[in-house]
Amino acid sequence: MPAVSKGDGMRGLAVFISDIRNCKSKEAEVKRINKELANIRSKFKGDKALDGYSKKKYVCKLLFIFLLGHDIDFGHMEAVNLLSSNKYTEKQIGYLFISVLVNSNSDLISLINNGIKNDLASRNPTFMNLALHCIANVGSREMAEAFASQIPSILVAGDTMDSVKQSAALCLLRLNRTSPDLVPMGEWTARVVHLLNDQHLGVVTAATSLITTLAQKSPEDFRTSISLAVARLSRIVTSASIDLQDYTYYFVAAPWLSVKLLRLLQCYPPPEDAALRSRLTECLETILNKAQEPPKSKKVQHSNAKNAVLFEAIALIIHHDSEPTLLVRACNQLGQFLQHRETNLRYLALESMCTLASSEFSHEAVKTHIDTVINALKTERDVSVRQRAVDLLYAMCDRSNSKQIVAEMLSYLENADYSIREEIVLKVAILAEKYAVDYTWYVDTILNLIRIAGDHVSEEVWYRVIQIVINQDDVQGYAAKTVFEALQAPACHENLLKVGGYILGEFGNLIAGDPRSSPLVQFNLLHSKFHLCSVPTRALLLSAYIKFINLFPEVKPTIQDVLRSDSQLRNADVELQQRAIEYLRLSCIASTDILATVLEEMPPFPERESSILAKLKKKKGPGKVPDMDEARWNVNGNTEHSENTEPTNKSSPPSLVADLLPTNRPRPASYSPTILSAGNMAPSHPFTDLLNMNSSPATGANLLVDVLSDLSSPAPAPTTGPGPTDVCEEHFSRFVCKNNGVIFENQLLQIGLKSEYRQNLGRIYVFYGNKTSSQFLSFSSSVTSSDTLKTHILPLLRLLLTDLSVLKGILCLNVHTMPVDPTVEGGAQLQQILNIECLSDFSDTPVLNVEFRYGGTLQNIAVKLPVMLNKFFQPTEMTSEDFFQRWKQLGVPQQEVQTIFKAQHPMDTDVTNAKILGFGVALLSEVDPNPANFVGAGVIHTKNTQVGCLLRLEPNPQAEMYRLTLRTSRESVSQRLCDLLSEQF
């Protein structure tokens, strides 16, 4: 049967390939290829018209050369010509060449499209398949535009051959992934769902892939697929007698289809219909039961296929997270696999258990396997299995076993592969902090980490230990003592020296009473390591020394001598030189009081998400660390300490301009010695922060310069012109009563927001997460608004725009490690800050436009930014008397807006309370005579005015209706607020 033996054409190709293989060197190969290229070029250019066979042969040779890794810059046209050949074999090679070599933005696309069009219309199934394959392979936008409307009809037409249906389904799937907007839902969607009932299992398999992808995007449209999928699955899994013929793979019935159906069901919550639900449960139980049956074949393919279905079933059980018995059974099954002799199964069991550990029903059951997992960590030969074991230990850790797990991870760290050390370090640091019962254990653990794997301890880790020591009074003495002891070691890691220098500089006095750690001993200890370390560490130590001068006046002369020495004052490094000069001068001229004020102990750091957690999440990429909902949005990039994620001072919102200056940054972190020596010491920030000394990228002068230069450059052109077609507002209404969450998500990009508002000012942190593994190029974003918003509240818009440009400046600084052109790496996240000021009331919404290149195509996304009037609410508490007095004052008909509407969600009092509070007003209890009613009051702050608002919501549970009344001093405000709020219940 092998066609090769049939003297299958193209002898010239075979000769050429063996010539290449016989080449002894790379040079010989290149020479042979160049010769061939010259030959082909002359043939193509020759006067003599080539016959189809020769054309095919040469195109095939070019393809071979290209696949060897050489560039091909001609022959495309000849390949396209082959498409119009009526000989299958030529057509086939033409299509192959195009699908391998033509990228999506080729100028030949229109010619190719022409060939495809003819083949699609040919009604010859073989030709149609070739054409559909080509569309799926190239998948460019131009192709999608040309064919997207045609393919659904091919797919659902009654007379289409099965093989063409399969190709059409998958072709449509591909187009939906690349250009979803061109594949609108329609009449065909319902008919696609019914393909799940098709007799041909190949068609069902292809259709299931398509439906799964579509259902992920619009679950509602495909809800009917649940029952069909369960029925289909049930027929495959539970009926033993059914003969699936060639779709049985090594005694397993249709494993691919089963896996796909189980994945489709993971797009939905458990079925609500009881009968359907029990039928599904029966399927899942059968699959679990089959795992216990003796294998029907010894072949690994049999067990792989069987277990593939089993793991997918377990994934569905975990996804539903609702049947405790199934969850526990799943956990037991995985527990068996943990000790299986197949490495693959051990790996997968560890991986699956990680997700199981986060379910409350099975967390305890997972924990019973701790010894096996620790054993895996110690004995597995394969590093990727060990890595899964580390992940699982991390996931199963809680207060009861944290000490054991941290100890095991630490001991593993000593021998761990370099590739995973940093991750383990982060994990240990997080667990130690999260489950620290006493902070002495925490300090010991982190110092151990530095001792064992100092090189892999990132800055975040040692910043964090310092933050914690500074914030926890009771551990400071212990920390000072411990670092002092650790520093005694003849060779200690530079990170330890940083921690040591910082802590002794702050709290060295706590151990100075002991003659063994007297001030001079402490100083000498630090200074003995000074010359061996890097510039940033030395800078930090110099700051520790000046702190010593304040803590211990008796060592002042010694330290002054050190500062005065040539190696400091004339150091080649400007930063060190400057510090030495300024500190020396400060210590000479300042009185003890001033010195004490300037060098006061660091105040506690504001509470916030652990920067280490952020780092781990970043490392893992989006969607990889469990329990990362809200917190994910805190990922701060690599200059954590110069970021301001916390509002400064609730009482006095900083002005927008002032906010850009580092002196007003909320963290007491950005004071460089320059500011100190300039006599510029504002009494409110008199301390020097050692940590920030080496954070050069975000210090004052640079920032300002960058901001200004950016302002003077042309604004980022927020055109309203030929922008994206659809503005996404899918999640918009969810943000009326909350400030954080995901506003947009597609396959490529996730946009999350975290916003905070104070009076008439707001700040939105926008997080762009690249969900793919490839880069986004030319990434840019701008904020635009509709015309009404422009004319009516133009100032607001203008502010948004100015700030965007300003913020771009900041962005450039923070991501200084990135290349100049805005690139978002695969899996990475980019943060942008928008500052907003509300000048007067408004009802329109700004739009965030995002543009970037992904895989050669320009992506254009527009999302409605959830900046609504109610965000500028300040709640007002008032008594019943006050409330009714004001209610009456606002009695003019234009001031009141009332609406009656049907409840769209269950009428739950707590939820309603939360929503009203989230809306921004104060919830007033005991005001309304009817306790079932909700009453609220607040003031909208705009720059020009303040508008007082009263609202009343009366539920009628019998009729499932609400009546909402709003009274404010302005008609437009009443109307807008009423519109916004009435959609929430």
Next chain:
Amino acid sequence: MIRFLLLFSRQGKLRLQKWFTPMTEREKKKITRDMTTMVLSRQPRSCNFLHWKDLKIIYKRYASLYFCLAIENGENELIALEVIHRYVELLDKYFGNVCELDIIFNFEKAYFILDEFLMGGEIQETSKQMVNRSIEASDMLQETMEEYMSKPAF
């Protein structure tokens, strides 16, 4: 969804590449390099799965060739392993005891078979008989064509 499939030899020579998402030549070369170094450095009898960026890499060695498949996170590793095996079976059936040389000299056939089996990164047809039938059908078309070419006077 399958993102790409690579076949390479123990010496790291790429024998077949199929990309299911658009990518520049530079990216392709970089990924190929990453895959070959990563997979070839694995110890024998290690597990067949790796994490790489946000993808899962599934690989298996058949004689002198490594088959390496990248799937998206959250997809089923074991069934992907069997995708590789099914493809090997299809090649085997077509070439009769397939070896690396068959794939080198008949690379276009290897692509055609793959296209019958996978499309757009999803499995198109899992039945061996079905795939073979379409390959045979297209070979028949090929045969008549060759006959036609060798005997133009026919």
